[in-house]
Amino acid sequence: MLHSANALRGFAIAATDGELGSIKDVYFDDAEWTIRYLVVNTGGWPNGYDVLLSPMSVLDEAWDRRALRVDLTMQQIQNSPSIDTAKPVERQHEEEFNTYYGFPFYWAGPHRGSAVYPGVIEKKPLDAADVLAIRKRLEEERAHADPHLRSCSDVVGYHIHATDKQIGHVEDFLFDRTDWSIQLMVVDTRKWLIGKHVLVPPKQVERVSWEDRTVFVNATRDQVEHSPEYDEAHPPESGAELELYRVRDQGTRPPSRLW
Structure with a gap:
Protein backbone atom coordinates (compact mmCIF):
# COMPACT_ATOMS: atom_id res chain seq x y z
CA MET A 1 0.00 0.00 0.00
CA LEU A 2 1.22 3.49 -0.82
CA HIS A 3 1.39 6.03 1.99
CA SER A 4 0.59 9.72 2.19
CA ALA A 5 3.49 12.11 2.66
CA ASN A 6 1.12 14.55 4.37
CA ALA A 7 0.16 11.86 6.88
CA LEU A 8 3.79 11.52 7.99
CA ARG A 9 3.54 14.87 9.76
CA GLY A 10 3.12 14.20 13.47
CA PHE A 11 4.60 10.67 13.37
CA ALA A 12 6.49 9.98 16.59
CA ILE A 13 10.21 9.25 16.17
CA LEU A 38 12.58 13.62 7.54
CA VAL A 39 12.48 16.95 9.38
CA VAL A 40 12.04 16.05 13.05
CA ASN A 41 11.19 18.50 15.80
CA THR A 42 12.97 17.52 19.01
CA GLY A 43 10.40 19.22 21.21
CA GLY A 44 11.17 16.95 24.15
CA TRP A 45 14.78 18.13 24.41
CA PRO A 46 15.83 21.27 26.28
CA ASN A 47 15.76 24.10 23.74
CA GLY A 48 14.24 21.67 21.23
CA TYR A 49 15.17 22.24 17.61
CA ASP A 50 14.71 20.63 14.20
CA VAL A 51 17.02 17.90 12.91
CA LEU A 52 17.24 15.99 9.65
CA LEU A 53 17.05 12.20 9.56
CA SER A 54 17.47 9.99 6.53
CA PRO A 55 14.95 7.21 5.82
CA MET A 56 18.06 5.01 5.58
CA SER A 57 18.16 5.14 9.38
CA VAL A 58 14.59 3.82 9.81
CA LEU A 59 14.75 0.57 11.79
CA ASP A 60 11.11 -0.24 12.59
CA GLU A 61 7.79 1.08 11.34
CA ALA A 62 4.44 1.15 13.11
CA TRP A 63 2.17 2.83 10.60
CA ASP A 64 -0.97 2.01 12.56
CA ARG A 65 0.47 3.75 15.65
CA ARG A 66 1.99 6.58 13.62
CA ALA A 67 5.52 5.92 14.85
CA LEU A 68 8.97 5.17 13.45
CA ARG A 69 12.13 4.02 15.20
CA VAL A 70 15.55 4.90 13.84
CA ASP A 71 18.77 2.95 14.20
CA LEU A 72 20.55 5.88 15.85
CA THR A 73 21.25 6.91 19.41
CA MET A 74 20.21 10.21 20.92
CA GLN A 75 23.89 11.16 21.21
CA GLN A 76 24.52 10.46 17.54
CA ILE A 77 21.65 12.73 16.57
CA GLN A 78 22.68 15.49 18.99
CA ASN A 79 26.21 15.47 17.55
CA SER A 80 25.12 15.44 13.91
CA PRO A 81 26.04 18.40 11.65
CA SER A 82 23.85 21.43 12.26
CA ILE A 83 21.41 22.24 9.46
CA ASP A 84 19.03 25.20 9.40
CA THR A 85 15.79 23.60 8.17
CA ALA A 86 14.28 27.07 7.66
CA LYS A 87 16.63 27.53 4.70
CA PRO A 88 17.20 25.41 1.57
CA VAL A 89 19.50 22.47 2.27
CA GLU A 90 22.71 22.87 0.31
CA ARG A 91 24.60 19.94 -1.15
CA GLN A 92 27.61 20.73 1.05
CA HIS A 93 25.38 20.22 4.10
CA GLU A 94 24.15 16.93 2.67
CA GLU A 95 27.73 15.81 2.09
CA GLU A 96 28.62 16.54 5.73
CA PHE A 97 25.41 14.89 6.96
CA ASN A 98 25.80 11.66 4.99
CA THR A 99 29.53 11.41 5.71
CA TYR A 100 28.83 11.75 9.45
CA TYR A 101 26.30 8.90 9.41
CA GLY A 102 28.18 6.80 6.87
CA PHE A 103 25.31 6.83 4.38
CA PRO A 104 26.02 6.54 0.62
CA PHE A 105 25.46 9.63 -1.52
CA TYR A 106 22.41 9.38 -3.78
CA TRP A 107 23.53 12.19 -6.10
CA ALA A 108 26.92 10.72 -7.07
CA GLY A 109 28.95 7.55 -6.76
CA PRO A 110 27.71 3.94 -7.03
CA HIS A 111 24.22 4.77 -5.70
CA ARG A 112 23.58 7.86 -7.80
CA GLY A 113 19.89 8.30 -8.51
CA SER A 114 18.93 5.25 -6.46
CA ALA A 115 16.04 5.19 -4.06
CA VAL A 116 16.68 5.03 -0.35
CA TYR A 117 16.00 1.39 0.54
CA PRO A 118 16.32 1.86 4.32
CA GLY A 119 18.70 -0.66 5.86
CA VAL A 120 19.32 -2.44 2.54
CA ILE A 121 21.94 -0.38 0.72
CA GLU A 122 25.43 -1.73 1.29
CA LYS A 123 27.74 0.99 2.55
CA LYS A 124 30.61 0.69 0.11
CA PRO A 125 33.73 2.85 0.45
CA LEU A 126 34.10 5.44 -2.28
CA ASP A 127 36.87 4.91 -4.81
CA ALA A 128 38.83 7.69 -6.55
CA ALA A 129 36.38 7.87 -9.47
CA ASP A 130 33.46 8.24 -7.06
CA VAL A 131 35.20 11.08 -5.22
CA LEU A 132 35.91 12.91 -8.49
CA ALA A 133 32.29 12.46 -9.62
CA ILE A 134 31.00 13.79 -6.32
CA ARG A 135 33.27 16.84 -6.47
CA LYS A 136 32.22 17.57 -10.06
CA ARG A 137 28.53 17.25 -9.18
CA LEU A 138 29.02 19.49 -6.14
CA GLU A 139 30.70 22.17 -8.24
CA GLU A 140 27.95 22.04 -10.85
CA GLU A 141 25.13 22.22 -8.33
CA ARG A 142 26.75 24.94 -6.26
CA ALA A 143 27.02 26.99 -9.44
CA HIS A 144 23.31 26.52 -10.09
CA ALA A 145 22.43 26.67 -6.37
CA ASP A 146 19.84 23.91 -6.68
CA PRO A 147 20.29 20.50 -4.99
CA HIS A 148 16.72 19.60 -6.05
CA LEU A 149 15.43 19.15 -2.50
CA ARG A 150 11.88 20.36 -1.92
CA SER A 151 9.67 20.57 1.13
CA CYS A 152 6.43 18.60 0.80
CA SER A 153 4.68 21.15 3.00
CA ASP A 154 5.75 23.96 0.67
CA VAL A 155 4.80 22.20 -2.58
CA VAL A 156 1.33 21.21 -1.35
CA GLY A 157 -0.93 23.92 -2.74
CA TYR A 158 1.09 24.54 -5.90
CA HIS A 159 -1.10 25.08 -8.97
CA ILE A 160 -1.34 22.30 -11.55
CA HIS A 161 -1.24 23.58 -15.11
CA ALA A 162 -2.13 21.24 -17.96
CA THR A 163 -0.95 21.89 -21.51
CA ASP A 164 -4.10 23.89 -22.25
CA LYS A 165 -5.19 25.44 -18.91
CA GLN A 166 -4.99 25.30 -15.14
CA ILE A 167 -6.75 22.29 -13.62
CA GLY A 168 -6.14 22.15 -9.87
CA HIS A 169 -3.45 22.11 -7.20
CA VAL A 170 -1.11 19.65 -5.49
CA GLU A 171 -2.83 18.01 -2.54
CA ASP A 172 -0.42 15.25 -1.51
CA PHE A 173 2.25 12.78 -2.59
CA LEU A 174 1.96 8.99 -2.29
CA PHE A 175 5.17 7.08 -1.64
CA ASP A 176 6.24 3.45 -1.48
CA ARG A 177 7.26 2.58 2.09
CA THR A 178 9.81 0.04 0.78
CA ASP A 179 12.11 2.53 -0.94
CA TRP A 180 10.48 5.89 -0.11
CA SER A 181 10.07 6.72 -3.80
CA ILE A 182 7.17 9.02 -4.69
CA GLN A 183 4.91 7.05 -7.01
CA LEU A 184 1.91 9.33 -7.47
CA MET A 185 0.89 12.95 -6.99
CA VAL A 186 -2.61 13.68 -5.66
CA VAL A 187 -4.23 16.56 -7.54
CA ASP A 188 -7.23 18.41 -6.12
CA THR A 189 -9.48 19.49 -9.02
CA ARG A 190 -12.48 20.58 -6.93
CA LYS A 191 -12.60 24.10 -8.38
CA TRP A 192 -13.12 22.54 -11.80
CA LEU A 193 -14.48 19.06 -10.97
CA ILE A 194 -16.50 19.18 -7.76
CA GLY A 195 -15.20 16.86 -5.05
CA LYS A 196 -12.72 15.08 -7.26
CA HIS A 197 -9.09 14.16 -6.53
CA VAL A 198 -7.07 12.44 -9.24
CA LEU A 199 -3.70 10.69 -9.40
CA VAL A 200 -0.87 11.78 -11.69
CA PRO A 201 2.57 10.07 -11.79
CA PRO A 202 5.55 12.42 -11.32
CA LYS A 203 6.94 11.28 -14.67
CA GLN A 204 4.17 13.37 -16.26
CA VAL A 205 5.59 16.53 -14.67
CA GLU A 206 7.18 18.59 -17.44
CA ARG A 207 8.63 21.29 -15.20
CA VAL A 208 8.04 23.16 -11.97
CA SER A 209 8.07 26.94 -11.65
CA TRP A 210 9.10 27.54 -8.06
CA GLU A 211 8.70 31.28 -8.51
CA ASP A 212 5.08 30.95 -9.70
CA ARG A 213 4.31 27.98 -7.43
CA THR A 214 3.06 26.03 -10.44
CA VAL A 215 3.57 22.45 -11.62
CA PHE A 216 3.27 21.97 -15.38
CA VAL A 217 2.17 18.51 -16.47
CA ASN A 218 2.48 17.04 -19.95
CA ALA A 219 -1.23 16.33 -20.35
CA THR A 220 -4.37 18.15 -21.39
CA ARG A 221 -7.09 19.25 -18.98
CA ASP A 222 -9.30 16.45 -20.29
CA GLN A 223 -6.59 13.85 -19.72
CA VAL A 224 -6.05 14.98 -16.13
CA GLU A 225 -9.81 15.01 -15.59
CA HIS A 226 -10.01 11.37 -16.65
CA SER A 227 -7.04 10.23 -14.59
CA PRO A 228 -7.71 7.58 -11.90
CA GLU A 229 -9.53 9.02 -8.90
CA TYR A 230 -7.95 8.98 -5.46
CA ASP A 231 -9.82 7.36 -2.59
CA GLU A 232 -8.04 8.24 0.66
CA ALA A 233 -9.70 5.31 2.43
CA HIS A 234 -8.39 2.88 -0.20
CA PRO A 235 -5.02 4.10 -1.49
CA PRO A 236 -3.41 2.25 -4.39
CA GLU A 237 -1.41 -0.86 -3.67
CA SER A 238 2.25 -0.97 -4.64
CA GLY A 239 1.59 -4.21 -6.52
CA ALA A 240 -0.81 -5.04 -9.33
CA GLU A 241 -3.00 -1.93 -9.08
CA LEU A 242 -0.04 0.44 -9.27
CA GLU A 243 1.45 -1.63 -12.05
CA LEU A 244 -1.75 -1.02 -13.99
CA TYR A 245 -1.05 2.72 -13.85
CA ARG A 246 2.49 2.13 -15.09
CA VAL A 247 1.39 -0.07 -17.98
CA ARG A 248 -1.16 2.48 -19.10
CA ASP A 249 1.42 5.23 -18.83
CA GLN A 250 3.70 3.29 -21.19
CA GLY A 251 1.37 3.45 -24.12
CA THR A 252 -1.46 0.92 -23.77
CA ARG A 253 -3.95 3.50 -22.52
CA PRO A 254 -7.08 4.49 -24.40
CA PRO A 255 -6.45 7.58 -26.59
CA SER A 256 -8.68 9.83 -24.43
CA ARG A 257 -6.94 9.01 -21.16
CA LEU A 258 -3.59 9.96 -19.65
CA TRP A 259 -2.76 6.30 -18.86
Whole structure:
Protein backbone atom coordinates (compact mmCIF):
# COMPACT_ATOMS: atom_id res chain seq x y z
CA MET A 1 0.00 0.00 0.00
CA LEU A 2 1.22 3.49 -0.82
CA HIS A 3 1.39 6.03 1.99
CA SER A 4 0.59 9.72 2.19
CA ALA A 5 3.49 12.11 2.66
CA ASN A 6 1.12 14.55 4.37
CA ALA A 7 0.16 11.86 6.88
CA LEU A 8 3.79 11.52 7.99
CA ARG A 9 3.54 14.87 9.76
CA GLY A 10 3.12 14.20 13.47
CA PHE A 11 4.60 10.67 13.37
CA ALA A 12 6.49 9.98 16.59
CA ILE A 13 10.21 9.25 16.17
CA ALA A 14 12.20 7.17 18.62
CA ALA A 15 15.95 6.63 18.77
CA THR A 16 17.33 3.33 20.05
CA ASP A 17 17.65 4.80 23.55
CA GLY A 18 14.85 7.32 23.91
CA GLU A 19 12.03 9.37 22.43
CA LEU A 20 13.25 11.91 19.91
CA GLY A 21 10.26 13.97 18.77
CA SER A 22 7.87 14.03 15.83
CA ILE A 23 8.03 14.52 12.07
CA LYS A 24 7.42 18.13 11.03
CA ASP A 25 8.04 17.87 7.29
CA VAL A 26 9.75 15.76 4.64
CA TYR A 27 12.19 16.78 1.91
CA PHE A 28 12.00 15.06 -1.45
CA ASP A 29 14.31 15.05 -4.44
CA ASP A 30 12.44 16.44 -7.44
CA ALA A 31 14.95 14.92 -9.88
CA GLU A 32 14.39 11.31 -8.81
CA TRP A 33 11.11 11.86 -6.89
CA THR A 34 12.25 10.16 -3.70
CA ILE A 35 11.87 11.24 -0.08
CA ARG A 36 15.41 11.94 1.14
CA TYR A 37 15.00 13.42 4.64
CA LEU A 38 12.58 13.62 7.54
CA VAL A 39 12.48 16.95 9.38
CA VAL A 40 12.04 16.05 13.05
CA ASN A 41 11.19 18.50 15.80
CA THR A 42 12.97 17.52 19.01
CA GLY A 43 10.40 19.22 21.21
CA GLY A 44 11.17 16.95 24.15
CA TRP A 45 14.78 18.13 24.41
CA PRO A 46 15.83 21.27 26.28
CA ASN A 47 15.76 24.10 23.74
CA GLY A 48 14.24 21.67 21.23
CA TYR A 49 15.17 22.24 17.61
CA ASP A 50 14.71 20.63 14.20
CA VAL A 51 17.02 17.90 12.91
CA LEU A 52 17.24 15.99 9.65
CA LEU A 53 17.05 12.20 9.56
CA SER A 54 17.47 9.99 6.53
CA PRO A 55 14.95 7.21 5.82
CA MET A 56 18.06 5.01 5.58
CA SER A 57 18.16 5.14 9.38
CA VAL A 58 14.59 3.82 9.81
CA LEU A 59 14.75 0.57 11.79
CA ASP A 60 11.11 -0.24 12.59
CA GLU A 61 7.79 1.08 11.34
CA ALA A 62 4.44 1.15 13.11
CA TRP A 63 2.17 2.83 10.60
CA ASP A 64 -0.97 2.01 12.56
CA ARG A 65 0.47 3.75 15.65
CA ARG A 66 1.99 6.58 13.62
CA ALA A 67 5.52 5.92 14.85
CA LEU A 68 8.97 5.17 13.45
CA ARG A 69 12.13 4.02 15.20
CA VAL A 70 15.55 4.90 13.84
CA ASP A 71 18.77 2.95 14.20
CA LEU A 72 20.55 5.88 15.85
CA THR A 73 21.25 6.91 19.41
CA MET A 74 20.21 10.21 20.92
CA GLN A 75 23.89 11.16 21.21
CA GLN A 76 24.52 10.46 17.54
CA ILE A 77 21.65 12.73 16.57
CA GLN A 78 22.68 15.49 18.99
CA ASN A 79 26.21 15.47 17.55
CA SER A 80 25.12 15.44 13.91
CA PRO A 81 26.04 18.40 11.65
CA SER A 82 23.85 21.43 12.26
CA ILE A 83 21.41 22.24 9.46
CA ASP A 84 19.03 25.20 9.40
CA THR A 85 15.79 23.60 8.17
CA ALA A 86 14.28 27.07 7.66
CA LYS A 87 16.63 27.53 4.70
CA PRO A 88 17.20 25.41 1.57
CA VAL A 89 19.50 22.47 2.27
CA GLU A 90 22.71 22.87 0.31
CA ARG A 91 24.60 19.94 -1.15
CA GLN A 92 27.61 20.73 1.05
CA HIS A 93 25.38 20.22 4.10
CA GLU A 94 24.15 16.93 2.67
CA GLU A 95 27.73 15.81 2.09
CA GLU A 96 28.62 16.54 5.73
CA PHE A 97 25.41 14.89 6.96
CA ASN A 98 25.80 11.66 4.99
CA THR A 99 29.53 11.41 5.71
CA TYR A 100 28.83 11.75 9.45
CA TYR A 101 26.30 8.90 9.41
CA GLY A 102 28.18 6.80 6.87
CA PHE A 103 25.31 6.83 4.38
CA PRO A 104 26.02 6.54 0.62
CA PHE A 105 25.46 9.63 -1.52
CA TYR A 106 22.41 9.38 -3.78
CA TRP A 107 23.53 12.19 -6.10
CA ALA A 108 26.92 10.72 -7.07
CA GLY A 109 28.95 7.55 -6.76
CA PRO A 110 27.71 3.94 -7.03
CA HIS A 111 24.22 4.77 -5.70
CA ARG A 112 23.58 7.86 -7.80
CA GLY A 113 19.89 8.30 -8.51
CA SER A 114 18.93 5.25 -6.46
CA ALA A 115 16.04 5.19 -4.06
CA VAL A 116 16.68 5.03 -0.35
CA TYR A 117 16.00 1.39 0.54
CA PRO A 118 16.32 1.86 4.32
CA GLY A 119 18.70 -0.66 5.86
CA VAL A 120 19.32 -2.44 2.54
CA ILE A 121 21.94 -0.38 0.72
CA GLU A 122 25.43 -1.73 1.29
CA LYS A 123 27.74 0.99 2.55
CA LYS A 124 30.61 0.69 0.11
CA PRO A 125 33.73 2.85 0.45
CA LEU A 126 34.10 5.44 -2.28
CA ASP A 127 36.87 4.91 -4.81
CA ALA A 128 38.83 7.69 -6.55
CA ALA A 129 36.38 7.87 -9.47
CA ASP A 130 33.46 8.24 -7.06
CA VAL A 131 35.20 11.08 -5.22
CA LEU A 132 35.91 12.91 -8.49
CA ALA A 133 32.29 12.46 -9.62
CA ILE A 134 31.00 13.79 -6.32
CA ARG A 135 33.27 16.84 -6.47
CA LYS A 136 32.22 17.57 -10.06
CA ARG A 137 28.53 17.25 -9.18
CA LEU A 138 29.02 19.49 -6.14
CA GLU A 139 30.70 22.17 -8.24
CA GLU A 140 27.95 22.04 -10.85
CA GLU A 141 25.13 22.22 -8.33
CA ARG A 142 26.75 24.94 -6.26
CA ALA A 143 27.02 26.99 -9.44
CA HIS A 144 23.31 26.52 -10.09
CA ALA A 145 22.43 26.67 -6.37
CA ASP A 146 19.84 23.91 -6.68
CA PRO A 147 20.29 20.50 -4.99
CA HIS A 148 16.72 19.60 -6.05
CA LEU A 149 15.43 19.15 -2.50
CA ARG A 150 11.88 20.36 -1.92
CA SER A 151 9.67 20.57 1.13
CA CYS A 152 6.43 18.60 0.80
CA SER A 153 4.68 21.15 3.00
CA ASP A 154 5.75 23.96 0.67
CA VAL A 155 4.80 22.20 -2.58
CA VAL A 156 1.33 21.21 -1.35
CA GLY A 157 -0.93 23.92 -2.74
CA TYR A 158 1.09 24.54 -5.90
CA HIS A 159 -1.10 25.08 -8.97
CA ILE A 160 -1.34 22.30 -11.55
CA HIS A 161 -1.24 23.58 -15.11
CA ALA A 162 -2.13 21.24 -17.96
CA THR A 163 -0.95 21.89 -21.51
CA ASP A 164 -4.10 23.89 -22.25
CA LYS A 165 -5.19 25.44 -18.91
CA GLN A 166 -4.99 25.30 -15.14
CA ILE A 167 -6.75 22.29 -13.62
CA GLY A 168 -6.14 22.15 -9.87
CA HIS A 169 -3.45 22.11 -7.20
CA VAL A 170 -1.11 19.65 -5.49
CA GLU A 171 -2.83 18.01 -2.54
CA ASP A 172 -0.42 15.25 -1.51
CA PHE A 173 2.25 12.78 -2.59
CA LEU A 174 1.96 8.99 -2.29
CA PHE A 175 5.17 7.08 -1.64
CA ASP A 176 6.24 3.45 -1.48
CA ARG A 177 7.26 2.58 2.09
CA THR A 178 9.81 0.04 0.78
CA ASP A 179 12.11 2.53 -0.94
CA TRP A 180 10.48 5.89 -0.11
CA SER A 181 10.07 6.72 -3.80
CA ILE A 182 7.17 9.02 -4.69
CA GLN A 183 4.91 7.05 -7.01
CA LEU A 184 1.91 9.33 -7.47
CA MET A 185 0.89 12.95 -6.99
CA VAL A 186 -2.61 13.68 -5.66
CA VAL A 187 -4.23 16.56 -7.54
CA ASP A 188 -7.23 18.41 -6.12
CA THR A 189 -9.48 19.49 -9.02
CA ARG A 190 -12.48 20.58 -6.93
CA LYS A 191 -12.60 24.10 -8.38
CA TRP A 192 -13.12 22.54 -11.80
CA LEU A 193 -14.48 19.06 -10.97
CA ILE A 194 -16.50 19.18 -7.76
CA GLY A 195 -15.20 16.86 -5.05
CA LYS A 196 -12.72 15.08 -7.26
CA HIS A 197 -9.09 14.16 -6.53
CA VAL A 198 -7.07 12.44 -9.24
CA LEU A 199 -3.70 10.69 -9.40
CA VAL A 200 -0.87 11.78 -11.69
CA PRO A 201 2.57 10.07 -11.79
CA PRO A 202 5.55 12.42 -11.32
CA LYS A 203 6.94 11.28 -14.67
CA GLN A 204 4.17 13.37 -16.26
CA VAL A 205 5.59 16.53 -14.67
CA GLU A 206 7.18 18.59 -17.44
CA ARG A 207 8.63 21.29 -15.20
CA VAL A 208 8.04 23.16 -11.97
CA SER A 209 8.07 26.94 -11.65
CA TRP A 210 9.10 27.54 -8.06
CA GLU A 211 8.70 31.28 -8.51
CA ASP A 212 5.08 30.95 -9.70
CA ARG A 213 4.31 27.98 -7.43
CA THR A 214 3.06 26.03 -10.44
CA VAL A 215 3.57 22.45 -11.62
CA PHE A 216 3.27 21.97 -15.38
CA VAL A 217 2.17 18.51 -16.47
CA ASN A 218 2.48 17.04 -19.95
CA ALA A 219 -1.23 16.33 -20.35
CA THR A 220 -4.37 18.15 -21.39
CA ARG A 221 -7.09 19.25 -18.98
CA ASP A 222 -9.30 16.45 -20.29
CA GLN A 223 -6.59 13.85 -19.72
CA VAL A 224 -6.05 14.98 -16.13
CA GLU A 225 -9.81 15.01 -15.59
CA HIS A 226 -10.01 11.37 -16.65
CA SER A 227 -7.04 10.23 -14.59
CA PRO A 228 -7.71 7.58 -11.90
CA GLU A 229 -9.53 9.02 -8.90
CA TYR A 230 -7.95 8.98 -5.46
CA ASP A 231 -9.82 7.36 -2.59
CA GLU A 232 -8.04 8.24 0.66
CA ALA A 233 -9.70 5.31 2.43
CA HIS A 234 -8.39 2.88 -0.20
CA PRO A 235 -5.02 4.10 -1.49
CA PRO A 236 -3.41 2.25 -4.39
CA GLU A 237 -1.41 -0.86 -3.67
CA SER A 238 2.25 -0.97 -4.64
CA GLY A 239 1.59 -4.21 -6.52
CA ALA A 240 -0.81 -5.04 -9.33
CA GLU A 241 -3.00 -1.93 -9.08
CA LEU A 242 -0.04 0.44 -9.27
CA GLU A 243 1.45 -1.63 -12.05
CA LEU A 244 -1.75 -1.02 -13.99
CA TYR A 245 -1.05 2.72 -13.85
CA ARG A 246 2.49 2.13 -15.09
CA VAL A 247 1.39 -0.07 -17.98
CA ARG A 248 -1.16 2.48 -19.10
CA ASP A 249 1.42 5.23 -18.83
CA GLN A 250 3.70 3.29 -21.19
CA GLY A 251 1.37 3.45 -24.12
CA THR A 252 -1.46 0.92 -23.77
CA ARG A 253 -3.95 3.50 -22.52
CA PRO A 254 -7.08 4.49 -24.40
CA PRO A 255 -6.45 7.58 -26.59
CA SER A 256 -8.68 9.83 -24.43
CA ARG A 257 -6.94 9.01 -21.16
CA LEU A 258 -3.59 9.96 -19.65
CA TRP A 259 -2.76 6.30 -18.86
